[in-house]
Amino acid sequence: MAISYTDAGDVRTINITGRLDVEGANSVSEQLVSLAQAAKKGVVVDLSTLKFLASIGIRALITSAKAVKARGGKMALVVDANSTVAMSIKATGVDQLVPVYDSTPEAAKATG
């Protein structure tokens, strides 16, 4: 599991790969919440290569989305529509709080 980010203009793209499961979720969750606090208008969280998303990760996504919204920014997710990650996002209703896209350019366009 790894977390990294790139800044381009007014959009920060955070990439999480591997498995966001119980074992490593706490540290990655904290990093995600803190990376999402950047003074950027848009925050894109790219989960398209993430293999597994545990509920603790869902919580970090929601916390980040609320924080971004509270400072007037926009957050979007990039998810592989056929993955178990997409299923978790849909079942928990995260897609009703944060828009979900198939690709990073689309998501960046929507948040920038």
Next chain:
Amino acid sequence: MAEPVRDDSAIDESLTRTVIARPGAASTSPDDDRAHYLVVVSAAGRGRRIEIGDKSLVLGRSQPADVVVEDQLVSRNHCRVSLAMGELFVTDMGSSNGTFVAGRKISGPTFVAPGDRVAIGSCMLEHEWRSRREVDAASAADTDLEKAKKYVRSLLPDRIREGSVRTDWVLQPSAKLGGDMFGYHFIDPRTFAVYLIDVTGHGADAAMHAVSVMNVVRKPGLKGLDARDPAAIAAHLNEMFQMDSHGGMLLSLWYGVFDMESSTLAYTSAGHHAGYLVGPGRVDALPLETQNVLIGMIPGYTYRSGSMQVPRGSLLYVFSDGVFEIEVAGGNQWGIDNFVALLTQPPRTGMTESRRILEAVKDSTGRESFEDDFTLVVATLG
């Protein structure tokens, strides 16, 4: 015949000489109460802690090994661990499957650095070099977690073995204690409610939150609130347990109400995957799911519910994600489709339905224990 036990292996002098100069090696200062431990980090027996003192210890499958590791792949006398010059060494004792340190199969006495892992059979142990005081404090926290587990268990309902509605369940808590809770009760003589919640995260705080939410589900205690209305219950919990005022915790809920006279089942899934209904013929499993969000996520959210006619004698399965979010060999993910396929398989005599499913999941995933709570409630709706 017993395997030969080698005599206490002499530690290779040259090895010890090369490591005693290592920075941070065992100090002899009287204030330093650090000790060497091997801690089981693999699933079976996770958390078991073995202190290595002046006396060397033999790890093996059965007595007279000093430390018994019940694992078919472990030899009767598998390896010896000992201290030399304040450092930990492990020596294989001619085991069938070998001893591994930091992923490498060892031959002679081998130095184990703090943080290195020692593997014997399917058991993985990690070397910790820690203060005894710190270890004692941590084990006190583990004891508290054990108490929390017992408490959660004491709140679970009895199985209903007779009558037109019958229930059985399994809850196998994970080592870390997840936030699963479930319950059921008769709202009135003709109406049966069954529910399961799963709080995000793990540990005593998630379990405590689950307990307080469950107390509200059992007795909503609000005038004008109809416990027979799943959407109203979800909305009520959502008002009470917003994440901002509850330590950032969220939860998913599946709540169903069965009216025995009309044989209808009303349900809501709030941020929770589907419950499943299997008819008496066990032909297929029907998902019961409504598009909603987690409880505590969006203030004022309007929850949706669904309703259906239920053939008498149908089985309702309500479960947490721990029953299907399971990592299997090769890092692959076992999933809900695999789980649902087990539901329509025939019952097994002498075994409750929930136990049958638990055993089938173990068979299918090749695992004995799981990372998350395994919680499954089965209700027969007559």
